[in-house]
Amino acid sequence: MFFLGIKMKVFCPFKRVGPSFVFNLLSKEENIQLTDNGDKIGRSKIGAILSMSPTTPVFNEDGSYVLINDAIGEEIYNPVAYANEVTDNGTSLNILGNIFAEIKLAKGLTYSSKVGADYLVYKNNFYLPRNIGEGQGVNGEAKISGRKNINLLNTNILTYTTKLNSRDQLTLTAVAEFQRFKSENSSIRVQGFANDELTYNDLSAAAIQDIPASSGEITTGLTSYLLRGNYNIHSKYLVTVSARLDGSSKFGEDNKYALFPSSAVAWIISNEEFMKNSKYISNLKLRTSYGITGSQEIPAYRSLGLMGSVDYPFGDQLMVGFVPVRVQNPDLKWETTKQYDVGLDIGLFKNRISLTADYYYKKTTDLLLDVPIPRTSGFSSSLQNIGSLQNQGFELTINSVNVKPSSDFEWRTMLNLSFNKNKVLELSQEADILVGLAQSEPYGIIRKGEAIGSFYGYITNGIYQTQEEVDNSPESSTSEPGELKYVDITNDGAVTPEDRVILGNSFPDVAFGLTNSFRYKKFDFSFMFQGTFGNETLNLNQLNIADRGRTNKNVELLNRWTGPGTSNSVPKANTSQLSRVVDIMVEDGSFVRLQNLTVGYNFEASKLKWCTGGRMYLSGQNLFCINNYSGYDPEIGSPSSAQANNLAQSLGYAVDFYAYPTNRMYMVGLQINF
Amino acid sequence: MKKSIISQFIFTLLIICSACDTLLEESPDGLLSQNGFYTTETNIESAIIGTYDLLNEIYVQRQNYLLTDVASDDFGFTKTNSDRVAFEIFEVETNNNWLLVNWEDHYSTINRANAIIEKTPEADIPQEIKNKFIGETMFLRALMYFRLVRLFGDIPLIVEETNTLDALEVSRSPESNVYDQIIEDLIFAVNNIPSHSDQKIGRADKGSAKALLADVYLTKASTSFGNESDYLSATKLAEEVINSADYVLFPSYTQAFDPRFKNGVEHIFSIQGLAGVGxxxxxxxxxxxxxxxxxxxxxxxxxxxxxxxxxxxxxxxxxxxxxxxxxxxxxxxxxxxxxxxxxxxxxxxxxxxxxxxxxxxxxxxxxxxxxxxxNYPVIRYSGLLLSHAEAENEINGPTSMAYESINKVRNRAGLPELSGLTKDQFREAVYKERRAELFAEGKRFFDLKRTNRLKERVEQAKPGVSIELPKHLVFPIPQQELDINPNLAQNSGY
Structure with a gap:
C-alpha cells in the first residue's frame, strides 16, 4: 500500500476577520483483490486456501501454476495463482478545499460562513489473465471502472454571546447548512486477449468488445436549520436547548423534513461552595440529556419507482430494454432515535484519576432497513421503515495517572467498558424478517422481543447411531445413521422450518479497551488490549467445507461417524444434511486482542535550523488474539457480499464465510517536527 | 477591504441558496421513472424487450434442465453438489436455491409483463399497436405461468403490476384458475400478435402463441379439470400452425440446435443466446x-x-x-x-x-x-407435430393426419414410417417419439407428469430412487417465500 498526504494551510493576514483556505491533496494506491472477501471473480482466497487439497502442489514442475487436480481431474482454484496473477488496483485522488470567513457584526454577534468542496476521483484497473480459471474460458478479461464524487457543503453560523452579569453567560446559535453530493461512475469490460501484455492499458486489444458498458449517477441533497441556546449560570449549571430541522432528498415527497429537538442540563457540583475545598474530589459533574436524532444513511432514490436497463439478444443483435427495478415507497421517512442519558464525571486527587460513567436508553423508531419482500411481487427487497428498537446500556471510562509525570518516568492507564443490550420492540409486518443467505438458508432473524442481530437455525442433539434410532425419530423418512439429529422443537413429529430457533447474536455483553502508556526519559512505550465478551460468531466455513465433495476438509472430519458409537458430534462423510444452519456453527466470538504495542524514542535537534526534533517508533498491531473460536478470527467486520444481502451487512452480523482475518501489521516510523 | 469580503460572502450565499429549492428533489439522471414511462411506442417496445431479459436466466443459467430433465428418467448430474443431486434423486428440499431463483425470475418477468399490460391501454398510440404489444407481453406472461403451474401446482396468480408495498402477502390460486388465465392471455396473443412473417427475429409471433396454446390445452386435458374438448382445441391450433406453412423441419436433426441455423424454419420459439456479449x-x-x-x-x-x-x-x-x-x-x-x-x-x-x-x-x-x-428451443416444429399427433389420436384415434405428423418426425430421424397401430399403441409411439426427439429440451418432467408415468419411469430408469405421489408431481414452494409470506402454504409432503 502506498500513501501520500500533503496538507497546505494558507492563512489570511487578518486575525479576526477574513478567509482561510485549506487545501488537502491525498493520493492512495492499493491492491484490493488480496483482502476482498468475494472478489470480482466471485471467489474468496481464504476459501480457496481452506479448500485446496493438501496433496496438490502450487506449481507444476515446469514452474506453471497447478490449475487441475490430477487425482480427480477437476479444475481447482489455485489461490497463489490468483493472488499473484490477477490485477485489481484502485487509485484515488482526493482534493479538499475550504473557504472560511468570520465576521463580527456587533458586540457579541458573529457570523461565520464556510464553503467547502470535496472532490474525489477513483479508478480501478482489473485484469484476469488468459491462463487462470475463468480467464481461460474467455481468453483474459480486463475491466476499468471509475468514479468521480463531488461534495459541496455550505455552513452558515450566527452566534450571539452575552454576559448577563459577571457570572452568567448566554449563547444563542443559529445554523443553516446545505449539502449537495454528486457521484458519477462508469465501467467497461472486455474479453478475448491475444496475450497478457497490454491488459487494461489497451482495451482495444481485446477481441470481445460487445459486453455492455455501464455508467450511473447519484445526487443527494441535505439541508439543516438549527437553533441552539446555551445558558451558563454561575459556572455551576449549564443548560442547552436546541431544535433542528433537517431535510433530506432521500425520502418520500412528503417526508423529506423532520424536526429534532434536544435539551441537556449539567450541574457542576464541584463548583458549589460546599465542595470547593474538598481534598479528594477535584471535579464532579452530573449531566442529563434528552434528545431526538435522525438517520438518513440510506442510498439515494429508494423512495422512487424506477426503471433500469437490461439486455437480451435477438438473433445476432443485442437489444436494450427497460424494466421496473424497484417498487416505489413514497412513505419512506427519517429513522429517529429518542435518547435519554444520565452521566457523571468525577475527577479525584487533582484529576489524577478521572472517571466518566453514563447510562443511556435509546429508542429507535421507523428503523430503515432493506428488508426482503415476497418475490411474487417481482422484487426481492425494499427499503422500508420497518419497526422500532431499543438499546440500553452503561459506559464507563477511567483515566488514571499511576505514576506522576516527572522528568524520568510516567505511567498512565485508560480503561473503557461498555455494556449494551438491544431488543426489537415492534415490527411493521406480521412475519419475522429473515436475514442473509447461507447457501440457501437464512441465518439471521429480526423478531419482536429479541436482539436485532440474532442468529437463527436448528438445534442439534448429536448423531443418529443406528437405523433403529432413525426409525424412532421425527426424521425417519429423511435421515440416515451417521447424520445429525435435529431437535423437533414444536414436537409435531417432524423436523420442519418451524423448528428453527434463535441461536445467539453478534452483539457483545461487554466490550472493553485497556491502554497503558509509559515514558522513561526519552523512551515511550504503550500497549492496548481490546476485547469483547458474550458475542457469537457464525462459522459458515463449516457449512461449506463440510459440504463440498472433493475439497480439503476440516481435520475434525477424521473423527467422523463411521459406525455406531464412533462419534456423536461429527457426522459421517457424504451427507447432504449440513446445508442447514445449526447450533454448532454458532460459536463463542469473545476475544481479547493485543491491538497495539508501540515503542518510541524522542529526540531533539536544537542545532538544526529546519527541525526542532522528532520521534522514531516501532509499532505492531494485532500481535495476538486469545479466543475459543475454531476459525481464524472471531471478529468479522461484516459478512461478505456473497453470503449476505444489504440487510445482513447493515446489521453488522458476525458471519465468517471465508472472511479475511484481521491483519497483523508492523510499522517503523519517523516523525520530524519543523 | 472589509466591505468587499462581506459582499463576496453574501454573493456566495446567494449562489448556494438559489439551489436550495431543488436541493431536496430527487430526479435521477441515470434512471428513468416508472411514472410516465409506458406512454410512447418506443418505450413500450423497450419494456417488452426487458420482459424477455430473464428468459436466458430461467431456461439456461438457472438450470431449467435440473427441474425438467434431471428430475426425470432422462438425465443425471455428474458432480456431488447436494443441491443439484437432489433433483436427480427426487430429494429436493424446501430451501433449495435453484427453486428460489427460478421462482424469483418467473415472478419478476410476470411483474414486468403486468406493468406493460396494465399501462399500455392508457398510452396515446394507435389501438392496433397497443394490442400487438399487449398480445406479445401476454404470451410471455402465459409462458411463465404455464411453467410455474406445472412446477409448483397452485400458485399465486398475480395479474397486476406491483406499485405499492401493501398487500404483497398473496395466497395461492387453484391450478384451474391459473390455466384459465394462461388460456385467456394466449387467446388474446393469438388474435393480436404479429404473424410469423411480420414479427422481428427471435420474438414471439402468432405461430409461437398458437403452438404454446396447443401445448397448454394438451396439458390441461390431462388435469382433473380438463376434458376431451381440450384435445380438440389442441388439435385445431396445431393444425392451424401446420397449415400456415410458416414452418418445416430442417433436413438434418442437428441443424435444429446449431447456432448457424438459429431462428430458422423449424424454430417456433427459442431462448436466444449470443456469444461475446457477457x-x-x-x-x-x-x-x-x-x-x-x-x-x-x-x-x-x-x-x-x-x-x-x-x-x-x-x-x-x-x-x-x-x-x-x-x-x-x-x-x-x-x-x-x-x-x-x-x-x-x-x-x-x-x-x-x-x-x-x-x-x-x-x-x-x-x-x-x-x-x-x-439458442435453447422452447417450441420446435417437430414438438408441435408430435403434440398434434397425440391430441388427434386422443380424439379420433390414429388418423392419417396423426400418422402424417409423427411420420414426418420419424422420417427425418431415419426411422421407418408407422402404420396400423391401435389408439393405445399409437399413444405409446408418440410418447416414445417425444422422448427421442425432445430430450434435453426441458420437456421430460412435464411429459411424465402429464401422462401419469413419473413414478413408473423414474423408478425404472433410476434404481434406488422412489417416487411418492402426488408429492413428486410438484416441487416445494421455496421456504424463503413461506418465511416471509404467512398466506402461502407448502405443497403436501414437503
Missing part, C-alpha cells in the same frame, strides 16, 4: 452438456467443459435401431482432436453416474464453452 446472454449450454475427454483437459474443440449432465442408461437404450438422433450421443469414448490428431478418447469418469453425454448443444464458431451462441 452476462446471461452468452449461452452456457455447451459447457453444461458436452463431455470431456479423460486423456486431456480439453473437450472436442480444445476447450474445457463442465459436463454437468449425463444421460441415463435408460434413455440411451430407449432409441430405436437406426435412429440418427442417437448420433448426437456418445458413450464411453468420443472421436476428438487431441494435439492436432483426430483420435478416439475415453470420456472422463465423474464422481457420479455414467459416461453417456450429448453433443446436442455445440457452437463450432465459438469454441469457448461458457460463451456460445446456442
Amino acid at each position: 452476462g446471461n446472454n452468452q449461452s452456457i449450454l455447451p459447457t453444461e452438456f458436452l463431455p470431456r475427454a479423460q486423456a486431456t483437459n480439453t473437450g472436442p474443440l480444445g476447450e474445457r467443459t463442465y459436463s454437468n449432465f449425463h444421460l441415463t442408461e435408460d434413455l440411451y437404450e430407449s432409441f430405436e435401431e437406426g435412429d440418427i438422433r442417437k448420433d448426437v450421443i456418445v458413450k464411453d469414448s468420443m472421436y476428438i482432436q487431441i494435439d492436432g490428431v483426430w483420435q478416439w478418447a475415453e470420456i472422463k469418469t465423474w464422481f457420479r453416474g455414467n459416461r453417456i453425454f450429448t453433443f446436442k448443444y455445440i457452437d463450432y464458431d465459438n469454441p469457448l464453452r461458457a460463451n456460445s451462441s446456442v
Whole structure:
C-alpha cells in the first residue's frame, strides 16, 4: 500500500476577520483483490486456501501454476495463482478545499460562513489473465471502472454571546447548512486477449468488445436549520436547548423534513461552595440529556419507482430494454432515535484519576432497513421503515495517572467498558424478517422481543447411531445413521422450518479497551488490549467445507461417524444434511486482542535550523488474539457480499464465510517536527 | 477591504441558496421513472424487450434442465453438489436455491409483463399497436405461468403490476384458475400478435402463441379439470400452425440446435443466446452438456467443459435401431482432436453416474464453452407435430393426419414410417417419439407428469430412487417465500 498526504494551510493576514483556505491533496494506491472477501471473480482466497487439497502442489514442475487436480481431474482454484496473477488496483485522488470567513457584526454577534468542496476521483484497473480459471474460458478479461464524487457543503453560523452579569453567560446559535453530493461512475469490460501484455492499458486489444458498458449517477441533497441556546449560570449549571430541522432528498415527497429537538442540563457540583475545598474530589459533574436524532444513511432514490436497463439478444443483435427495478415507497421517512442519558464525571486527587460513567436508553423508531419482500411481487427487497428498537446500556471510562509525570518516568492507564443490550420492540409486518443467505438458508432473524442481530437455525442433539434410532425419530423418512439429529422443537413429529430457533447474536455483553502508556526519559512505550465478551460468531466455513465433495476438509472430519458409537458430534462423510444452519456453527466470538504495542524514542535537534526534533517508533498491531473460536478470527467486520444481502451487512452480523482475518501489521516510523 | 469580503460572502450565499429549492428533489439522471414511462411506442417496445431479459436466466443459467430433465428418467448430474443431486434423486428440499431463483425470475418477468399490460391501454398510440404489444407481453406472461403451474401446482396468480408495498402477502390460486388465465392471455396473443412473417427475429409471433396454446390445452386435458374438448382445441391450433406453412423441419436433426441455423424454419420459439456479449446472454449450454475427454483437459474443440449432465442408461437404450438422433450421443469414448490428431478418447469418469453425454448443444464458431451462441428451443416444429399427433389420436384415434405428423418426425430421424397401430399403441409411439426427439429440451418432467408415468419411469430408469405421489408431481414452494409470506402454504409432503 502506498500513501501520500500533503496538507497546505494558507492563512489570511487578518486575525479576526477574513478567509482561510485549506487545501488537502491525498493520493492512495492499493491492491484490493488480496483482502476482498468475494472478489470480482466471485471467489474468496481464504476459501480457496481452506479448500485446496493438501496433496496438490502450487506449481507444476515446469514452474506453471497447478490449475487441475490430477487425482480427480477437476479444475481447482489455485489461490497463489490468483493472488499473484490477477490485477485489481484502485487509485484515488482526493482534493479538499475550504473557504472560511468570520465576521463580527456587533458586540457579541458573529457570523461565520464556510464553503467547502470535496472532490474525489477513483479508478480501478482489473485484469484476469488468459491462463487462470475463468480467464481461460474467455481468453483474459480486463475491466476499468471509475468514479468521480463531488461534495459541496455550505455552513452558515450566527452566534450571539452575552454576559448577563459577571457570572452568567448566554449563547444563542443559529445554523443553516446545505449539502449537495454528486457521484458519477462508469465501467467497461472486455474479453478475448491475444496475450497478457497490454491488459487494461489497451482495451482495444481485446477481441470481445460487445459486453455492455455501464455508467450511473447519484445526487443527494441535505439541508439543516438549527437553533441552539446555551445558558451558563454561575459556572455551576449549564443548560442547552436546541431544535433542528433537517431535510433530506432521500425520502418520500412528503417526508423529506423532520424536526429534532434536544435539551441537556449539567450541574457542576464541584463548583458549589460546599465542595470547593474538598481534598479528594477535584471535579464532579452530573449531566442529563434528552434528545431526538435522525438517520438518513440510506442510498439515494429508494423512495422512487424506477426503471433500469437490461439486455437480451435477438438473433445476432443485442437489444436494450427497460424494466421496473424497484417498487416505489413514497412513505419512506427519517429513522429517529429518542435518547435519554444520565452521566457523571468525577475527577479525584487533582484529576489524577478521572472517571466518566453514563447510562443511556435509546429508542429507535421507523428503523430503515432493506428488508426482503415476497418475490411474487417481482422484487426481492425494499427499503422500508420497518419497526422500532431499543438499546440500553452503561459506559464507563477511567483515566488514571499511576505514576506522576516527572522528568524520568510516567505511567498512565485508560480503561473503557461498555455494556449494551438491544431488543426489537415492534415490527411493521406480521412475519419475522429473515436475514442473509447461507447457501440457501437464512441465518439471521429480526423478531419482536429479541436482539436485532440474532442468529437463527436448528438445534442439534448429536448423531443418529443406528437405523433403529432413525426409525424412532421425527426424521425417519429423511435421515440416515451417521447424520445429525435435529431437535423437533414444536414436537409435531417432524423436523420442519418451524423448528428453527434463535441461536445467539453478534452483539457483545461487554466490550472493553485497556491502554497503558509509559515514558522513561526519552523512551515511550504503550500497549492496548481490546476485547469483547458474550458475542457469537457464525462459522459458515463449516457449512461449506463440510459440504463440498472433493475439497480439503476440516481435520475434525477424521473423527467422523463411521459406525455406531464412533462419534456423536461429527457426522459421517457424504451427507447432504449440513446445508442447514445449526447450533454448532454458532460459536463463542469473545476475544481479547493485543491491538497495539508501540515503542518510541524522542529526540531533539536544537542545532538544526529546519527541525526542532522528532520521534522514531516501532509499532505492531494485532500481535495476538486469545479466543475459543475454531476459525481464524472471531471478529468479522461484516459478512461478505456473497453470503449476505444489504440487510445482513447493515446489521453488522458476525458471519465468517471465508472472511479475511484481521491483519497483523508492523510499522517503523519517523516523525520530524519543523 | 472589509466591505468587499462581506459582499463576496453574501454573493456566495446567494449562489448556494438559489439551489436550495431543488436541493431536496430527487430526479435521477441515470434512471428513468416508472411514472410516465409506458406512454410512447418506443418505450413500450423497450419494456417488452426487458420482459424477455430473464428468459436466458430461467431456461439456461438457472438450470431449467435440473427441474425438467434431471428430475426425470432422462438425465443425471455428474458432480456431488447436494443441491443439484437432489433433483436427480427426487430429494429436493424446501430451501433449495435453484427453486428460489427460478421462482424469483418467473415472478419478476410476470411483474414486468403486468406493468406493460396494465399501462399500455392508457398510452396515446394507435389501438392496433397497443394490442400487438399487449398480445406479445401476454404470451410471455402465459409462458411463465404455464411453467410455474406445472412446477409448483397452485400458485399465486398475480395479474397486476406491483406499485405499492401493501398487500404483497398473496395466497395461492387453484391450478384451474391459473390455466384459465394462461388460456385467456394466449387467446388474446393469438388474435393480436404479429404473424410469423411480420414479427422481428427471435420474438414471439402468432405461430409461437398458437403452438404454446396447443401445448397448454394438451396439458390441461390431462388435469382433473380438463376434458376431451381440450384435445380438440389442441388439435385445431396445431393444425392451424401446420397449415400456415410458416414452418418445416430442417433436413438434418442437428441443424435444429446449431447456432448457424438459429431462428430458422423449424424454430417456433427459442431462448436466444449470443456469444461475446457477457452476462446471461452468452449461452452456457455447451459447457453444461458436452463431455470431456479423460486423456486431456480439453473437450472436442480444445476447450474445457463442465459436463454437468449425463444421460441415463435408460434413455440411451430407449432409441430405436437406426435412429440418427442417437448420433448426437456418445458413450464411453468420443472421436476428438487431441494435439492436432483426430483420435478416439475415453470420456472422463465423474464422481457420479455414467459416461453417456450429448453433443446436442455445440457452437463450432465459438469454441469457448461458457460463451456460445446456442439458442435453447422452447417450441420446435417437430414438438408441435408430435403434440398434434397425440391430441388427434386422443380424439379420433390414429388418423392419417396423426400418422402424417409423427411420420414426418420419424422420417427425418431415419426411422421407418408407422402404420396400423391401435389408439393405445399409437399413444405409446408418440410418447416414445417425444422422448427421442425432445430430450434435453426441458420437456421430460412435464411429459411424465402429464401422462401419469413419473413414478413408473423414474423408478425404472433410476434404481434406488422412489417416487411418492402426488408429492413428486410438484416441487416445494421455496421456504424463503413461506418465511416471509404467512398466506402461502407448502405443497403436501414437503
